[in-house]
Amino acid sequence: MNLVQRFYDQAYRYNDRSFIGYKAAGQWRTLSWSEVADYVSTLSAYLSSMGIKKGERVLLLCENRPEWAIADLAIMSLGALVVPAYTTHSAEDLRHILKLTEPTTAIVSNQSFLDKVLEANVSVDCVNNAIAIDEGLHAKPDWHTALHAWPNNEPGCERPDLSAVDEDDVCILIFTSGTSGKPKAAMLTHGNILHNVDTAKMILDTIPVNDQDRFLSFLPLAHAYEHTAGLHMPITQGAEIYYCESTDKLAQHLTEVSPSVCTAVPRLYDMLYVKIRASVEASSGAKRWLFNKTVEIGTKRADGLPLIVSEILLDPLLTKLVRKKLLQRFGGRIKYFVSGGAALNPEVGSFFTALGVGIIQGYGQTEASPLITVNRPADVVMDSVGSAFDGVTLRLSEEGELLVKGPNVMKGYWRDEASTAMTIRDGWLYTGDLATIDDRGIVRITGRKKDLIITSGGDNIAPSKIEGLLTLEKEVDQAVLIGDGKPWLAAILVPSEDLLNSVDDQKQVNATLNAVLKRVNESLNPAERVRKFILHNEPFTIDNGFVTPTQKIKRGLVIERFEEQINSLY
Numbered sequence: 199m200n201l202v203q204r205f206y207d208q209a210y211r212y213n214d215r216s217f218i219g220y221k222a223a224g225q226w227r228t229l230s231w232s233e234v235a236d237y238v239s240t241l242s243a244y245l246s247s248m249g250i251k252k253g254e255r256v257l258l259l260c261e262n263r264p265e266w267a268i269a270d271l272a273i274m275s276l277g278a279l280v281v282p283a284y285t286t287h288s289a290e291d292l293r294h295i296l297k298l299t300e301p302t303t304a305i306v307s308n309q310s311f312l313d314k315v316l317e318a319n320v321s322v323d324c325v326n327n328a329i330a331i332d333e334g335l336h337a338k339p340d341w342h343t344a345l346h347a348w349p350n351n352e353p354g355c356e357r358p359d360l361s362a363v364d365e366d367d368v369c370i371l372i373f374t375s376g377t378s379g380k381p382k383a384a385m386l387t388h389g390n391i392l393h394n395v396d397t398a399k400m401i402l403d404t405i406p407v408n409d410q411d412r413f414l415s416f417l418p419l420a421h422a423y424e425h426t427a428g429l430h431m432p433i434t435q436g437a438e439i440y441y442c443e444s445t446d447k448l449a450q451h452l453t454e455v456s457p458s459v460c461t462a463v464p465r466l467y468d469m470l471y472v473k474i475r476a477s478v479e480a481s482s483g484a485k486r487w488l489f490n491k492t493v494e495i496g497t498k499r500a501d502g503l504p505l506i507v508s509e510i511l512l513d514p515l516l517t518k519l520v521r522k523k524l525l526q527r528f529g530g531r532i533k534y535f536v537s538g539g540a541a542l543n544p545e546v547g548s549f550f551t552a553l554g555v556g557i558i559q560g561y562g563q564t565e566a567s568p569l570i571t572v573n574r575p576a577d578v579v580m581d582s583v584g585s586a587f588d589g590v591t592l593r594l595s596e597e598g599e600l601l602v603k604g605p606n607v608m609k610g611y612w613r614d615e616a617s618t619a620m621t622i623r624d625g626w627l628y629t630g631d632l633a634t635i636d637d638r639g640i641v642r643i644t645g646r647k648k649d650l651i652i653t654s655g656g657d658n659i660a661p662s663k664i665e666g667l668l669t670l671e672k673e674v675d676q677a678v679l680i681g682d683g684k685p686w687l688a689a690i691l692v693p694s695e696d697l698l699n700s701v702d703d704q705k706q707v708n709a710t711l712n713a714v715l716k717r718v719n720e721s722l723n724p725a726e727r728v729r730k731f732i733l734h735n736e737p738f739t740i741d742n743g744f745v746t747p748t749q750k751i752k753r754g755l756v757i758e759r760f761e762e763q764i765n766s767l768y
Contacts, residue, residue: 199365199388199392200274200360200363200364200365200367200369200388200392201274201369201391201392201430202271202274202275202358203360204392204430204433205271206235206357206360208231208433208434208436209231209232209234210235212409212436213230213231213232214231215230216228216230216438217229217230217231217233217439218234218264218267218438218440219412219441219455220263220440221441221451226440226454228438229264234267234268235357237268237272237345238268238271238272238275239272239356239357239358240344240345241268241272241344241345242271242272242276243356244343244345245272245273245276245278248303248327249302250273250278251276251277252276252278252362252363252367253277253278254278254279254301254302254303255278255279255280255281255299255300255302256269256273256279256280256281256301256302256303256305257283257295257296257301257303257304257305257306257315257325258270258280258281258282258305258420259282259285259287259305259307259311259314259315260285260305260306260307260311260331261285261307261443261444262415262416262417262419262424262441262442263307263441264441265305265307265341266419267419267429267439269305270419270425270429274363274369274370274388275358275360276358276363277362279299279370279371280371281295281299281370281383282370282373282420282425283295283420284418284420284747285307285418285420286741286747287314288314289317292314292315292317292318293321293322294380294381295318295373295383296318296319296325297322298383298612299371299383300322300324301324302325302326302327303325303326303328303329304325304327304328304329305328305329305331305341306328306330307331307332308330308332309330309332312328312330315328316328329341329344363388365388365389365392366387366389367387367388368385368386368387369387370386370391370425371383371384372384372386372420372422372564373420373564374564374565375564382611382612382614382617383611383612383613383614384564384565384608384610384611384612385608385609385610385611386422386609387608389605390567390606390607390608391426391430392430393587393605393606394426394430394431394567394568394569394587394606395426395431395433395434396434397569397587397588397589398431398434398569398587399431400588401572401575402431402435402459404574404575404576405533405534405575407435407458407459407533408435408436409435409436409437411432411435411437411438411458411533412437412438412439412440412455412456412457412458412531413428413431413439413457413458413459413460413461414440414451414452414455414457414459415429415439415441415442416441416442416444416445416448416451416460416462417461417462417463417539417748418747418748420747421564421747421748422562422564422567423461423463423538423562423568423748426567426568426569427461427536427569428461432459437459440455440457452527452528452529452532453526453529454529455529456529456530456531457529457531457532458531458532458533459533459534459536460528460532460535460536461535461536461537462535462536462537463537463539463540463748463749464537464539464540464541464542464546465540465749467535467537467542467550467557468546468666468670470550471546471670472669472670472672472694474524475672476696478490488516488519488520489520491512491516492516492517492521492553493549493552493553495509495512495513495516495552496521496552496554497548497551497552499513499552500551500552500578500580517554520553521554524553524554524555525554528555532555533556534557534558534575535556535558537560538559538560538561538562538568538569539748539749539750540662540750541583541643541662541666542559543666544580544581545670547559547578547580548580551578556575556578558572558575558578559580559582559584560572560573560583560584561583561584561631561643563629563631564608565607565608565621565627565629566604566606566607566608566627566629567607567608569587570586570592570602570629571583571584571585571586571587572587579640582641582642583643584640584641585638585639585640585641586604586639586641587604587606589604589606590602590603590605590606591603592639593635594633594634594635595628597632598632598633598644599628599629599630599631599633599647600632600633600635600641600643601626601627601628601629602626602627602629603625603626603627607622607625607627608622608627610622630646630647630648631646631647632644632645632646632647645660645662645663646660646662649661649662651679651681651682651687652683653681653682653683653684653686653687654683654684655685655725657725659679659687659725659726661678661753664677664679664687664689664722664726664728665677665678665679667718667722668691668714668718668728671714671717671718672697673693673694673696673697673711674691674692674693674694674714675692675693675694675695675737676691676692676737676738677689677690677691677692678690678738678751678753678756679728680757680760680764684768685768686729687725687726687727687728688729688731688764688767688768689728689730689731689732690732690756690760691711691731691732691733692734692735692736692737692738693707693710693711693733693735697710707733707735708733711733715728730767732760732763734760738751738756743755744756744759
């Protein structure tokens with residue numbers, strides 16, 4: 199079995215049923231399973247005619263759209279390796295990717311991306327052919343030629359011969375986030391990803407999530423999380439996939455698409471939490487009471503606590519007046535949000551669960567294809583990332599680092615034996631994450647080993663917990679904790695847009711943020727309290743280089759940028 203065979207099996211089974219939804223000229227359109235299968239077959243044959251063979255690499259630079267999935271499957275069908283790149287990559291980022299992986303062909307969606315690839319290729323000189331998806335470009339051969347003018351006037355040539363594509367073959371080179379140093383390319387096999395989706399299927403079946411469901415895909419498909427959970431997992435479920443045009447249209451598309459499953463990173467849920475809370479605070483006293491009562495009763499139920507008689511009688515009314523209205527904001531059909539890519543704040547998870555919108559939190563990393571642990575729907579432990587997937591073994595090193603062994607673990611890093619030897623030892627993947635594992639096998643991630651702050655007083659502090667508490671405050675948009683080697687903690691704070699718009703000068707901003715620190719510090723022990731902060735009004739973004747495409751702040755880069763100001767605090 200391989201990923202392409204899995205897809206063709208499902209295409210044969212579901213044939214003319216809708217498979218992929220996308221928006222074109224302002225209207226939602228769909229492609230059936232059989233249509234996508236025909237396009238995959240035709241593109242596979244075309245790539246083969248260009249000389250793409252097993253083991254060769256093909257760069258894929260494209261937004262989330264049907265063509266991404268078609269290209270992914272077509273490249274894999276030849277035994278070639280997909281090299282996905284983020285649409286936010288600069289020419290310099292692409293130069294690193296080209297130099298390391300040496301793809302001979304690039305599939306790009308538009309002229310702008312093609313120009314960046316060509317600029318990067320000047321010094322590397324490995325890309326000989328480019329296939330441009332959008333019509334009207336000068337790149338030849340183009341997507342229209344590949345799918346409509348060759349080998350005949352209609353897509354749908356014979357299915358490719360997959361007999362030479364083995365489960366143990368590497369199928370994709372997915373780059374790590376690069377939050378610390380140059381990104382490395384993880385070699386993931388068909389078997390790695392199949393293990394992820396097959397074990398996840400057993401869990402989704404209990405909800406159930408099946409061929410009647412619809413996924414909304416908006417995280418970058420170049421990321422291991424979305425590639426597995428947003429593409430190959432719904433293929434295995436026989437579910438529909440709808441592609442979101444951009445993250446800023448997510449709220450609109452939720453109501454238009456009405457998905458039943460949506461995968462996202464905690465940053466999204468944090469932002470929704472803050473917005474909903476702010477909206478409630480601005481509402482009338484009666485609405486505010488109803489909402490807070492809904493959260494209170496829902497939290498008690500989620501925690502397994504008994505309800506008193508008045509709460510039992512009131513709860514159905516709250517479901518009608520509050521929970522159902524909130525559900526409509528997410529399209530009305532959402533069964534579960536799936537959270538991964540970083541730690542979900544337990545308060546946020548409990549909040550949505552209390553309001554009737556379940557969140558399943560899992561944990562993983564690119565090197566594990568990426569899924570390692572997950573909470574089971576019937577046994578959600580909100581302050582944890584759940585227990586190991588079937589077939590995956592976990593243990594802790596003497597330093598408390600989480601180690602992983604199983605069929606999900608990558609083959610290694612592409613052309614980087616030294617990093618591979620450091621990361622995989624005796625078959626164990628060293629995750630770099632500090633964790634605890636209780637008697638039930640429930641895993642709690644306590645911090646990132648490299649991010650751990652050790653103060654001059656010897657206190658070991660994981661910054662993610664404190665940063666999470668700060669960004670749950672409506673006045674704070676982003677926070678980076680600092681204090682490694684220092685006597686106490688400080689933070690770099692980016693105020694929310696609402697705060698900046700509601701005050702007249704920086705003094706008021708500073709006063710407000712000092713009040714925020716005071717509130718947050720009340721819930722922390724003395725060593726964790728933040729004494730001072732550096733105010734930074736410009737958000738850290740992908741565009742200015744301080745945030746990864748999956749919304750992780752590049753801590754090392756931020757601290758380097760503010761080194762002088764940090765030193766002046768102490």
